[in-house]
Amino acid sequence: MYTKFYGLKEEPFRLTxxxxxxxxxxxxxxxxxALLESVLTRRGxxxxxxxxxxxxxTLLHAALRxxxxxxxxxxxxRSAFIVIPTLTPDEFLxxxxxxxxxxxxxxxxxxxxxxxxxxxxETHREDGIAVLFIDEAHLLTPALLEEVRLLSNVxxxxxxxxxxxxxxxxxxxxxxxxxxxxxxxxxxxxxxxLRSLTQSETSDYIAERLHIAGLLNQTSFTPPAIEMxxxxxxxxxxxxxxxxxxxxxxxxxxDRRHIRPDMVEEVADSLEIVPKELTxxxxxxxxxxxxxxxxxxxxxxxxxxxKQVRKNGQE
Numbered sequence: 001m002y003t004k005f006y007g008l009k010e011e012p013f014r015l016t017x018x019x020x021x022x023x024x025x026x027x028x029x030x031x032x033x034a035l036l037e038s039v040l041t042r043r044g045x046x047x048x049x050x051x052x053x054x055x056x057x058t059l060l061h062a063a064l065r066x067x068x069x070x071x072x073x074x075x076x077x078r079s080a081f082i083v084i085p086t087l088t089p090d091e092f093l094x095x096x097x098x099x100x101x102x103x104x105x106x107x108x109x110x111x112x113x114x115x116x117x118x119x120x121x122e123t124h125r126e127d128g129i130a131v132l133f134i135d136e137a138h139l140l141t142p143a144l145l146e147e148v149r150l151l152s153n154v155x156x157x158x159x160x161x162x163x164x165x166x167x168x169x170x171x172x173x174x175x176x177x178x179x180x181x182x183x184x185x186x187x188x189x190x191x192x193x194l195r196s197l198t199q200s201e202t203s204d205y206i207a208e209r210l211h212i213a214g215l216l217n218q219t220s221f222t223p224p225a226i227e228m229x230x231x232x233x234x235x236x237x238x239x240x241x242x243x244x245x246x247x248x249x250x251x252x253x254x255d256r257r258h259i260r261p262d263m264v265e266e267v268a269d270s271l272e273i274v275p276k277e278l279t280x281x282x283x284x285x286x287x288x289x290x291x292x293x294x295x296x297x298x299x300x301x302x303x304x305x306x307k308q309v310r311k312n313g314q315e
Contacts, residue, residue: 145184
């Protein structure tokens, strides 16, 4: 464990979607605002997308936490969180009732739907909100997307009874562009998306997570190290977490409190993280042992050259 070595209360770069470590860079702040506004104003169906690893799931958990902690909302919020959407329509409805904790006397689909509708009406009468989060929504089958469309039809003159957040990777757009999805497309009242972090946002992201984890002194990562982390991760939070966690472990192991570029390079190498421009150019060569050796040599030379350029620029 490296926490004691760095004076931390906990590990700052875990991959679990912990809302406490949410860093509200501009895209995340905008997306979270859109999520909360969509739910609180009962817009109905919202589409929330972003590339893999950009923090979508963490943002969903943060939105749910904010909603549940809203004054007077704790007892009036009914929520369901579907994280494995590769289900049959019947399994999806069963999971929905389990998540909402809705008992159903009958096992038929009409009986289950009636039980769900009663819960939604009751929640609405109590001025509450029922919200359904569907993560990894790009994996939904056309049949399940149709079920979502039907659920989005449940409303009153005062607004939608069920707030639905479809959250997924950009592939979700392709699924929704199909001709048979036109009716569902027309019901999407709000759209929001995430992007990767910029270099300055990456620096702030690292510093904030270290601060939340209890770091009291100056950040453990030197500016050149952060620059290399950004270059290797392309600003994707999940990859940033992987590299930073590895660097802190390495630093504790070799008794180095300040993370430097050579340590970042060593960790990235162990994780097989190389700059995208290198992998796209060199991948076709990897067909036999000799070519793999050539690739490794070329990568080493290029990374060394990049380091020299950075070093000269700093001087």
